[in-house]
Amino acid sequence: TRTSRPQRILKAVQRKATVGDPQSVITAIDHFCRHREWAMNVGDEKGSILDSVVNEVSPVTVLELGTYCGYSTVRIARLLPPGACVITLEFNPDYAAIARQVIKWSGLEDKVQLVEGASGDCIPWMKEHFGVQAFDLVFLDHWKERYLPDTKLLEECGLIQKGTVLLADNVICPGTPDYLEYVRNSPRYNSHYYRSHLEYTKAEDGLEKSVFLGY
Ligand SMILES: Cc1ncnc2c1ncn2[C@@H]1O[C@H](/C=C/CNC(=O)c2cc(-c3ccc(F)cc3)cc(O)c2O)[C@@H](O)[C@H]1O
């Protein structure tokens, strides 16, 4: 096919959503992915759980690993008060370009810093480049085998401190067994599994919320 799936998702947003209205962007993507073409957005069901965790944490600085088309970036940013922001990492330049347009369409560009690069390369620069002390919330939704190494890297860089909340997508499907084992068995995390479904399907999936308890 001439266009990519992310390009078709952006077209659906430009056709169906209202500029400056984040909810209409979310609704347009969910409708397209449910009725036209499945895509790996966190989706509406798990997205509502993400919303509730964002509202509970009311974070000032959020880190998202894996922007893709920016669907969860918009979900998170729309709930942030003035002065709060989400830094989202994406190493695929084509996806990053689409996500920038989706985020712009939603009118939330002032609350979002999209960084093009691999998480393993960017995380060590977070403090220096963005003046981040520690993240209040980290949403993990990138390559599943990167969840654990990046969590350890965030710990080593002092970007996870007492009270930081990690929220991980897809802990059942596709699954992140080594990450789950780590956060569930570590005495330094308090973990909770939110049972749900794989986006736009009836398959089981869920989000794991892990609160760092400090050293
Ligand atoms: C180290 C590094 N640094 C920066 N960006 C990175 C990065 N590693 C990946 N990225 C970026 O993040 C997104 C990748 C997301 C990976 N997500 C999934 O694979 C995924 C898959 C499913 C799924 C479930 C059942 C199926 F049958 C098929 C697929 C559902 C999901 O929700 C997923 O998230 C993508 O935009 C990629 O470029």
Ligand SMILES: [Mg+2]
């Ligand atoms: Mg996912």
